[in-house]
Amino acid sequence: MRAQSLATQYAPSLRLVAAHFALGIVGFVAFSFALFFRAAFVHGHFFQPQILGLVHLCVLGWLLPITLGALHQLIPVVFEAKVRSERAPWIALALYVVGASGFVAQLWSFSFGDGFVGSAALLVLALYLYLGNLAATLWHGAARTLTGACVIAAFLYLSVAAGLGFALALHLHAPYLSIDHLRLLRVHAHVAGFGFFGLLIMGVSYRLLEMFLIAYVKREDAGWFALAAVNVSLAALVGYHLLAPSSRLLTVSVIAAVLGIGAFLVQVSRIYRARMRKRTDLPWRHTAASFSYLVVAAVIAVIMASMRLDSAVEERLQLAYGFVALPGFIGSVIVGQLHKILPFLVWFHRYSHYVGLREVPAASELLAVSPQRVQWFLMHGGIAVVALGLLLGQGALRTCGAGLLLASSLLFARNMWTVYRSHP
Amino acid sequence: MTDAELAAQVDLALRDVPDPETGINIVDMGLVCAIVADAATQSVTLTVTFTTPACPAGAAILAGIERRLKRVAGIESVDLQLSFEPPWTPERISEAGRTELGWEPPESKADAWRMPGTR
Numbered sequence: 001m002r003a004q005s006l007a008t009q010y011a012p013s014l015r016l017v018a019a020h021f022a023l024g025i026v027g028f029v030a031f032s033f034a035l036f037f038r039a040a041f042v043h044g045h046f047f048q049p050q051i052l053g054l055v056h057l058c059v060l061g062w063l064l065p066i067t068l069g070a071l072h073q074l075i076p077v078v079f080e081a082k083v084r085s086e087r088a089p090w091i092a093l094a095l096y097v098v099g100a101s102g103f104v105a106q107l108w109s110f111s112f113g114d115g116f117v118g119s120a121a122l123l124v125l126a127l128y129l130y131l132g133n134l135a136a137t138l139w140h141g142a143a144r145t146l147t148g149a150c151v152i153a154a155f156l157y158l159s160v161a162a163g164l165g166f167a168l169a170l171h172l173h174a175p176y177l178s179i180d181h182l183r184l185l186r187v188h189a190h191v192a193g194f195g196f197f198g199l200l201i202m203g204v205s206y207r208l209l210e211m212f213l214i215a216y217v218k219r220e221d222a223g224w225f226a227l228a229a230v231n232v233s234l235a236a237l238v239g240y241h242l243l244a245p246s247s248r249l250l251t252v253s254v255i256a257a258v259l260g261i262g263a264f265l266v267q268v269s270r271i272y273r274a275r276m277r278k279r280t281d282l283p284w285r286h287t288a289a290s291f292s293y294l295v296v297a298a299v300i301a302v303i304m305a306s307m308r309l310d311s312a313v314e315e316r317l318q319l320a321y322g323f324v325a326l327p328g329f330i331g332s333v334i335v336g337q338l339h340k341i342l343p344f345l346v347w348f349h350r351y352s353h354y355v356g357l358r359e360v361p362a363a364s365e366l367l368a369v370s371p372q373r374v375q376w377f378l379m380h381g382g383i384a385v386v387a388l389g390l391l392l393g394q395g396a397l398r399t400c401g402a403g404l405l406l407a408s409s410l411l412f413a414r415n416m417w418t419v420y421r422s423h424p
Numbered sequence: 425m426t427d428a429e430l431a432a433q434v435d436l437a438l439r440d441v442p443d444p445e446t447g448i449n450i451v452d453m454g455l456v457c458a459i460v461a462d463a464a465t466q467s468v469t470l471t472v473t474f475t476t477p478a479c480p481a482g483a484a485i486l487a488g489i490e491r492r493l494k495r496v497a498g499i500e501s502v503d504l505q506l507s508f509e510p511p512w513t514p515e516r517i518s519e520a521g522r523t524e525l526g527w528e529p530p531e532s533k534a535d536a537w538r539m540p541g542t543r
Contacts, residue, residue: 214445214475276517279526348480348481355441355442355484355485356490356491356492359440362447363445364445
């Protein structure tokens with residue numbers, strides 16, 4: 001029997017992955033809560049304490065912990081290699097919790113003292129510890145695939161984004177940069193959002209969507225093109241902001257981004273059309289909504305790059321762009337995939353031992369459909385209303401949408417808790 | 425008991441082992457490639473496959489098969505062989521499995537089962 005060749009034996013403990021998921025779920029609730037109470041004030045230029053605090057609460061509190069947890073489960077499957085160390089991510093998680101919470105709290109109040117720099121240093125140390133451990137895992141991995149290439153590129157972008165973030169934190173503490181720090185902030189945001197999260201979502205989607213929709217697509221040219229285009233887009237954007245602010249570079253960046261997103265969606269549509277499971281479920285609908293937010297973000301980017309806009313309009317577009325990209329595109333796909341990953345993990349660790357001995361439910365049966373459906377409507381209703389409120393500059397709309405998002409985060413937490421607590 | 429009768433019992437027992445993602449049993453999913461039963465020696469050699477070599481549920485399915493077959497009367501030993509040659513294809517899914525996956529049934533005998541989106 002060749003069971004030894006199976007990727008599952010490489011998976012880390014459920015506790016490690018679940019701890020990251022738990023932190024991310026708490027972060028989602030905290031972000032929604034903070035947004036609900038401060039939504040009326042989210043307007044104007046993005047460089048202000050509470051907007052930067054909210055953005056980093058969203059990314060560091062919600063999106064990144066769940067992503068890191070999922071990576072520790074997915075890397076062994078994708079690369080057929082055991083996670084190099086299981087102790088390192090526990091240490092990194094401890095550093096991360098202290099660093100991220102201190103960093104967000106001080107960013108919220110624009111307190112750039114020693115505590116701010118110390119928190120940023122802990123955060124960056126934690127991220128490099130995660131990355132080092134995962135990179136060592138990749139190094140010993142056997143598989144070299146489209147997904148693997150996207151994941152490796154995403155890791156490189158995360159390391160750059162963390163370094164740029166720390167450089168910005170030092171500058172805010174004691175100014176030393178000769179370049180405009182807002183330009184560096186834009187590069188940091190795009191390297192993290194599009195380079196790390198974007199490429200990671202693209203790469204992992206090719207594998208997970210095939211797995212969950214039961215589809216097999218051999219043709220990957222669109223996926224490889226998307227990877228190349230995103231790299232070109234980011235290189236041009238870095239050049240535009242840090243080397244030569246030529247509008248040509250910005251045009252190249254936007255065109256490459258649009259082409260990359262288009263190619264990614266072509267690859268996804270191939271998978272969708274080849275699926276053997278006709279009935280799509282709610283996790284897939286979260287993912288589909290996420291990809292539509294990606295298109296909306298791209299449209300806003302094209303408008304901002306190609307039109308001369310009134311500064312008030314541009315500020316509103318920038319906020320809507322960030323919101324649709326972060327909680328919209330990245331948050332939705334994370335929530336959708338967690339509805340698949342956590343039930344499977346719980347099934348694998350708690351139910352699989354009973355297969356062959358008695359009837360066991362399928363992983364998808366660990367959570368009823370109706371609370372998932374309500375959560376879907378609350379979340380996407382909330383995202384749409386907040387985005388509209390940001391675009392129109394309407395505080396009441398933003399608060400209303402944030403209320404829906406808060407309700408969705410609480411229901412999401414309840415749903416995941418239900419799954420985690422389920423036993424045979 | 426003949427070899428064929430023992431093989432039929434094994435086939436029936438394997439229908440209790442589900443694919444955790446779809447909930448469809450492994451026989452209807454087409455994961456069972458061959459059953460060789462020897463009633464005289466009370467042994468069974470089973471060749472199985474997965475929808476992908478990196479199937480995250482693979483180990484759980486194999487362990488489930490062993491547990492289920494040990495409960496079948498008349499079986500003393502089980503030899504599990506894992507094979508990816510030829511690789512699993514959707515054509516291996518039974519009609520019952522296709523129905524559960526939401527495939528469109530043939531409209532006439534001349535038609536074949538249609539995978540979604542291939543109309």
